[in-house]
Amino acid sequence: MxxxxxxxxxxxxxxxxxxxxxxxxxxxxxxxxxxxxxxxxxxxxxxxxxxxxxxxxxxxxxxxxxxxxxxxxTGDLGRSWFGPVTVADSLTTRLPVTLALIGTAMILVTILATVIGTTAAVKRGWVDRAVQIGAVIGDAIPGFVLAIVLATVFAVQLGLFPAVSTIAPGAGPEAWIASLTLPVIAIVLNYVTASAQQIRSAVIQQRDRDFVRTLRSRGLGEGEILVRHVLRGAAPAGLTVLSLQFVGLLGGAVILERIFALPGIGQLAVTSTVSGDIPIVMGVVLYTVLIVVIVNLLVDLINGWLNPKVRVS
Structure with a gap:
């Protein structure tokens, strides 16, 4: 290892x-x-x-x-060309917003996609058809369209959530929850069915393998086979899809942060690019790539733990 x-x-x-x-x-x-x-x-x-x-x-x-x-x-990324703040300070104050947005959304997507995809693979009835239809619809509707609709209906018209982010230094958890709820919902609606479709396919493939039939012949229950063997075999495929979605969301966060006025690194990247503040832009590039490397490393480690063949290869 x-x-x-x-x-x-x-x-x-x-x-x-x-x-x-x-x-x-x-x-x-x-x-x-x-x-x-x-x-x-x-x-x-x-x-x-x-x-x-x-x-x-x-x-x-x-x-x-x-x-x-x-x-x-050494942690010194220089200073902004258009202000007294350092690049590291600018990024560290905004990075938690982006990570909270993407992290919360991906946790919900993982849980919901696993439950829905596994159910669709096992039942193979209306849930299966609904997942496949939902995956097609989710791919057809851009995420920013869902975000605009949610913001218009629930923030502007109904006033249930703030139309502009209330996250600020020292803000309490209420401000974070109120500001992140709609963008998180937009991400979940856009990604969950596609992820469930991938997990469904992986679970079906695992359930049709010879070792599963052998386990059934030995008297193991379907629940034990599903949890201890099938899901473990299907996990690498699901993790790979989720990691790719996480990486994609780092770029897509720019649009969501603009729509909901979230003070994240996506918003910072846009404003710094427009003003030509290259040290800030380089800091955003460094942090983004570093996050991608860490996520890929964690996925590789989990896949290696689940499947010894990965470690050998």
Whole structure:
């Protein structure tokens, strides 16, 4: 298990460095334009050069990236170009909002999809047909459409939830629950049927295998076979789908945070990109890729624990 873990960690580190290197190169490829955009079109060449020196843009790109990596390893991601706040402070105040949104939604999706998908696989009746129809509908309706409808009906028209997020520093759990309920529901409605469809297929495949028939011939009950053997065999496929959905939600959170005015990293990424605050953008890239690497590592570890063949391969 240790070699398996070390290989996954090494591949995650390589992915993190590669993505950050590509993003850094694309963002900092033209240093003179960056300095000119910050000081304004009316600034003199001397002011532009002074700003380049201040930001370190006068150094070669590989050296600048190496310096950024060295600082990032120590937790120093620099400061915003348009404010006194540090990049780390900006991200740490907004990251909990995004993680609470996606984490809560994925926990609910996992529970509901497992129950619905397993029931559909075992009963093979109206529940099975409803799951398949729901998966098609869920794929056809974009998540942001559901979010807009929920916000219009339950926040604007009925006033049951705040139309604009009330999450702020020092806000109590009531503000978090009220602000996150509608976007979480939008995510769950958009993802649960598709996830249930995948789990249904995996459970059906496991129940048709020879070892299940052998267990039945030995007198084991259907409930024990389902919980201890079938679901364990079907778990890797379900976890893979859920991990991909989690990664997709990191990008989709930008739209949801804009619709519900949530102060998450998606909202921060949009505003920083528009203003050209590249240190903030690089911080968002780093944190996002790091979250993806951690999620993939956890999924690989769980799959390796459930299926020894994964560890061997």
């Amino acid at each position: 240790i070699p398996f873990l070390l290989k996954r960690i090494a591949s995650g580190v390589v992915l993190l460095i590669a993505v950050c290197a590509v993003a850094y190169t694309l963002l900092f490829a033209n240093g003179s334009s960056i300095a000119r955009n910050i000081v304004g079109d009316q600034a003199s060449e001397a002011q532009v050069v002074a700003k380049e020196v201040e930001l370190g843009l006068d150094q070669p790109l590989p050296i600048r990236f190496a310096n950024w990596v060295g600082s990032a390893v």
